[in-house]
Amino acid sequence: MTIRTLSVSGIALAALLLIVANIAVGRFSWALAALLLGGTWLALGRGRPVVAGIGFAGLIILAALGTGASQPLLWMMTAAVVALVAWDLDHFLAVTESGEQVYNRVTLERIHLRRLLAVAVAGVVLAIIAGSVDLRFGLVAALSLGLLSLFALRSVVRNLKR
Amino acid sequence: MSRSLLLVLLIYGLVLAGLITLRGELLVLALPLLLYLGASLVYRPSAVHLSVDRRLDASRVIEGQPVRVTLSITNLGAPLENLQIGEVIPSGLRVIEGETRVVGALGADEGVELAYTVAGPRGLYGFSDVRVSAGDTFDLQTEQIVERSGGRVFVLPQVEKLSRAMIRPRRTRIFAGLVPARRGGPGVEFFGVREYQSGDSRRWINQRVSARFSGEIYVNEFEQERAVDIGLILDARHSANVLGGDHSLFEKSVQATATLADAFLTGGNRVGLFIYGGSVSWTYPGYGKVQRERILQALARARIQQSPVFEGLDLLPARLFPIRSQLVMVSPLRVDDACDLIRLRARGYRVLLVAPDPVDAEVRLLEGRKGVEVAARIARLERAHLNRRLAQAGVRVLEWRTEVPFQVGVGGVLAQLPLWERGPGR
Known part of the structure; x- marks a missing residue:
């Protein structure tokens, strides 16, 4: 199976998971939104990072809204992970196609797919474990954690920029 | 984003x-x-340490000839999982074949090679930068580096071979050449008759003249042929070269100058080049193949220049050229330039003007438009008048219709001296 097939299948699957989940609970407008995002990404997003970014972000937001609307977490989690994989492969494909020559193509693809698979599996497993943990805290604790996450993410962004 | x-x-x-x-x-x-x-x-990459080496299969080519470029990149540091390398092609050159971008994973001490062929118009092209982007596997964090590896190529103007370029300045150098020197001595062309001197060959004896004078023997004398000083002046003024619609005669002028330089240097003459139009570009006079290369390289770099100071030819630094030497000006010429050329002639220079015909070129550009024919007739009359004025002042004018090759259009006329320049006394 080629990277292109994987990427296209990933976009279609992520959109399909969200469409089915939303139709099942009768949220047709959200299902239509998922269909539009997936369709646009598939039709126009190839090689266009902005469209691909909008498609990816849109599907993640729909998955997040889905969790808020009491849809199965595992289902939404799978949709988000598949969208992430599709977004990554779409970019990887664009990068390799931009080069007139791809040196060590097999090694490049093997390393990339191995790492991506590890991240996807670990992400799902970690999410399942995290989903089974029940932590309760009040508003103050939540605000403190929010502040902490703000600093943590700021340091991540600074690290990325460096 | x-x-x-x-x-x-x-x-x-x-x-x-x-x-x-x-x-x-x-x-x-x-x-x-x-x-x-x-x-x-x-998995972000550690310090990127690359060695970049660029090789060109030629440092000088004639216009239209391709140059093969090979770019070798070796990773001297830790393995790089996601490396994107893009060659920066100098503006003006176009890639004919090959690859200028490579994407891949490069292990430690591993190398990748890019090979491509470029071609371009006349000019000097310098290669310098190679853009490298090293990132993590997911390409979220990339480090952009510009590696430098020099290399330059001269794309020289095309040179046509002229069978002969006849000129006759008043001053010659002491070295043997092909230009008649107005002096008796060893040569080919008949120059005069003189009394026999000890050592003269018997084959030179002029029987008819000797028969007229009893007791005295006369021998034929030949005209010496020597090298001369030639100053080539290329007119790079915007106002003289650019026609309507940004079409330019400059490339033709450059081509003509290159051809003339080649012909004069082949004849053993000392040739210098001055490009007039803005900044001073002066190639000091010299002989032979090295000088030919210098002149071609100067012509490769020549560009049209726009300067209000150098609008006229009055600032032409004539003192650069030895007095009474031959000046060859390559210029489409403007009507108001005639006085300056006549002034050069008055200072004792032999002046040859090779003029790519601007009227003919413009007519071809405007072909089919209303009134072009009448306008062309008027412009040609004006041009003929200008040429006549110059000819009367002793400036030799060769008009070149640029649609035909230089050798065909001018070569034939240039191969023989005009009648008024022939003869030993001229």
């Missing part, structure tokens, strides 16, 4: 939304994205 920023925004949005709404599912949803970001941080 970069991919990493989008990812960070999504993670932050999910975490913040989860904390505000006190819903753990949103936090859970952020975990795979966080892992993805974390993996890119873990």
Whole structure:
């Protein structure tokens, strides 16, 4: 199976998971939104990072809204992970196609797919474990954690920029 | 928006939304994205240390000839999982074949090679930069580097071979050449008769003249042929070269100058080049192949220049050229330039003007438009008048219709001296 097939299948699957989940609970407008995002990404997003970014972000937001609307977490989690994989492969494909020559193509693809698979599996497993943990805290604790996450993410962004 | 920023925004949005709404599912949803970001941080490339070497199969080519460029990149540091290399092609050159961008994974001490062929118009092209982008596997964090590796190529103007270029300045040099020197001595052309001197060959004895004078023998004398000083002047003024619609005669002028330089240097003469139009570009006079190369390289760099100071030819530094030497000006010429050329002639220079015909070129550009024929007739009359004025002042004018090759259009006329320049006394 080629990277292109994987990427296209990933976009279609992520959109399909969200469409089915939303139709099942009768949220047709959200299902239509998922269909539009997936369709646009598939039709126009190839090689266009902005469209691909909008498609990816849109599907993640729909998955997040889905969790808020009491849809199965595992289902939404799978949709988000598949969208992430599709977004990554779409970019990887664009990068390799931009080069007139791809040196060590097999090694490049093997390393990339191995790492991506590890991240996807670990992400799902970690999410399942995290989903089974029940932590309760009040508003103050939540605000403190929010502040902490703000600093943590700021340091991540600074690290990325460096 | 970069991919990493989008990812960070999504993670932050999910975490913040989860904390505000006190819903753990949103936090859970952020975990795979966080892992993805974390993996890119873990696998980001360490210090990039590359060796770049660029090789060109020729440092000088004639216009239209291709140049093969080979770019070798070797990784001297740790393995790089995601490397993107892009060659920066100098503006003006076009890639005919081959690859200028490579993407791949490069192990330690491993190298990759890019080979491509370029061609371009006349000019000097310098290669310098190679853009390298090294990133993590997921391409979230990339380090942009510009590696430098020099290399330059001269694309020289095309040179046509002229069978002969006849000139006859008043001053010659002491070295043997092909230009008649107005002096008796060893040569080919008959120059005069003189009394026999000891050592003269018997074959030179002029029987008819000797028969007229009893007791005295006369021998034929030949005209010496020597090298001369030639100053080539290329007119690079915008106002003289550019026609309507940004079409230019300059390339033709450059081609003609290159051909003339080649012909004069082949004849053993000392040739210098001055490009007139803006900044001073002076190639000091010299002989032979090295000088030919210098002149061609100067012509390769020549560009049309626009300067209000050098609008006329009055600032032409004639003192650069030896007095009474031959000046060869290549210029489409403007009507008001005649006086300056006549002034040069008055100072004792032999002046030859090779003029790519601007009227003919413009007519071809405007072909089919209303009134062009009448306008062309008027312009040709004006041009003929200008040429006649110059000819009357002793300036030799060769008009070149640029649609025909220089050798065909001018070569034939240039191969023989005009009648008024022939003869030993002229």
